[in-house]
Amino acid sequence: MTSIKFRKHIEEVIAITDKEFDYVFSFFIKKRLKKHQFLIQKGSPVNYEYWILKGLLKTYTIDENGKEYVLQFGMENYWTSDYLAFQNESLATLLIDCIEDSEFLCIGRDDKETICYEVPAMANFFRIKATKGGTSHQQRILSLLTETTEQRYNNLVAKLPHLMQRVPKKLIAQYLGVSRETLSRLNS
Amino acid sequence: MTSIKFRKHIEEVIAITDKEFDYVFSFFIKKRLKKHQFLIQKGSPVNYEYWILKGLLKTYTIDENGKEYVLQFGMENYWTSDYLAFQNESLATLLIDCIEDSEFLCIGRDDKETICYEVPAMANFFRIKATKGGTSHQQRILSLLTETTEQRYNNLVAKLPHLMQRVPKKLIAQYLGVSRETLSRLNS
DNA sequence: GTTTTTATGTGATATAGATCACATTTTACT
DNA sequence: AGTAAAATGTGATCTATATCACATAAAAAC
Numbered sequence: 198m199t200s201i202k203f204r205k206h207i208e209e210v211i212a213i214t215d216k217e218f219d220y221v222f223s224f225f226i227k228k229r230l231k232k233h234q235f236l237i238q239k240g241s242p243v244n245y246e247y248w249i250l251k252g253l254l255k256t257y258t259i260d261e262n263g264k265e266y267v268l269q270f271g272m273e274n275y276w277t278s279d280y281l282a283f284q285n286e287s288l289a290t291l292l293i294d295c296i297e298d299s300e301f302l303c304i305g306r307d308d309k310e311t312i313c314y315e316v317p318a319m320a321n322f323f324r325i326k327a328t329k330g331g332t333s334h335q336q337r338i339l340s341l342l343t344e345t346t347e348q349r350y351n352n353l354v355a356k357l358p359h360l361m362q363r364v365p366k367k368l369i370a371q372y373l374g375v376s377r378e379t380l381s382r383l384n385s
Numbered sequence: 386m387t388s389i390k391f392r393k394h395i396e397e398v399i400a401i402t403d404k405e406f407d408y409v410f411s412f413f414i415k416k417r418l419k420k421h422q423f424l425i426q427k428g429s430p431v432n433y434e435y436w437i438l439k440g441l442l443k444t445y446t447i448d449e450n451g452k453e454y455v456l457q458f459g460m461e462n463y464w465t466s467d468y469l470a471f472q473n474e475s476l477a478t479l480l481i482d483c484i485e486d487s488e489f490l491c492i493g494r495d496d497k498e499t500i501c502y503e504v505p506a507m508a509n510f511f512r513i514k515a516t517k518g519g520t521s522h523q524q525r526i527l528s529l530l531t532e533t534t535e536q537r538y539n540n541l542v543a544k545l546p547h548l549m550q551r552v553p554k555k556l557i558a559q560y561l562g563v564s565r566e567t568l569s570r571l572n573s
Numbered sequence: 574g575t576t577t578t579t580a581t582g583t584g585a586t587a588t589a590g591a592t593c594a595c596a597t598t599t600t601a602c603t
Numbered sequence: 604a605g606t607a608a609a610a611t612g613t614g615a616t617c618t619a620t621a622t623c624a625c626a627t628a629a630a631a632a633c
């Protein structure tokens with residue numbers, strides 16, 4: 198059941214009482230999208246943050262020439278949104294779309310603040326999650342600065358081995374920051 | 386005075402009472418370092434997070450060939466640490482050293498947790514700060530993926546114009562992920 | 574099940590940027 | 604002030620990767 202799974206996810210980070218959990222959980226609503234549908238589109242307001250129950254997503258941008266760049270892949274147990282737009286109440290600069298049929302728990306911006314101020318444990322939950330997210334972004338920056346394309350590819354395979362079977366190589370290339378031709382030539 | 390400045394910094398994000406602030410502030414200790422001294426060294430334990438009162442720092446790594454890569458510059462009002470090591474209680478993989486004489490407020494790992502659980506407003510403070518830090522790392526990743534060296538340079542100048550006068554171009558190049566020769570040739 | 578779309582591999586160039594090398598200027602050190 | 608060290612600019616290569624082009628294979632759509 199969804200609430201059990203979600204509670205387990207939270208309790209991996211902080212302690213929470215039944216009462217607190219029920220209160221927190223009441224603010225989340227479930228959402229389903231099919232493959233190719235958009236969770237967030239460039240230029241739209243971003244009023245929700247999403248916890249991914251199942252599925253696979255890509256968060257990306259498109260430049261003036263139509264070239265796409267993958268910021269991140271989202272999958273089960275990951276949180277996602279266009280956080281810049283979500284926080285600043287501005288319009289999305291990113292797109293998030295479903296690579297597979299997906300399910301989410303959604304929390305509105307104001308409801309998230311309510312939860313964090315009413316249930317201090319949840320402020321700590323999101324604090325710790327945000328800090329971990331930050332360090333993983335740091336690792337990605339360092340990887341882009343210091344590693345060769347081949348090293349980045351090998352590290353990605355090591356980190357998310359199953360991802361390779363679930364997405365086209367083109368998207369892996371867009372994540373690594375190389376052309377699909379160069380990625381194709383790595384393995385040979 | 387230090388505590389006034391620090392309180393102002395906190396109150397830009399959340400509300401805090403006198404009593405809470407005094408309690409929180411009591412956990413911080415002041416530290417001073419001179420130019421060229423290290424705040425954090427690769428291979429050492431990282432038990433503190435630092436708020437920069439004044440000065441200028443670079444956070445960087447060195448690869449096997451001795452090549453250096455700047456993850457970020459730290460300056461007044463910024464928070465810094467090797468967060469990966471700080472959180473996991475592991476050894477530093479990064480180096481942080483002072484480009485100018487600097488002053489910090491230091492908070493220990495356990496004391497930070499204490500503050501966050503005793504003063505919920507501080508959990509929200511660090512949550513919001515961590516989230517903002519995360520989005521700025523995201524922007525950096527996107528910049529590395531999508532922009533040319535020249536665009537990245539121009540954006541950095543626009544974002545931190547005074548930085549150019551305070552650090553050698555070599556460090557700017559190490560931050561942008563290009564050789565100093567290439568950076569030098571941009572302006573011509 | 575047939576057609577259309579998408580993914581993938583691979584050759585032939587073009588190019589941004591790395592690397593090496595050295596000269597000059599600027600800054601730091603005692 | 605005088606010397607040593609660091610920063611900076613610039614030429615001459617070299618190289619990884621982008622780009623363009625096309626063929627084949629695989630997957631999706633009707």
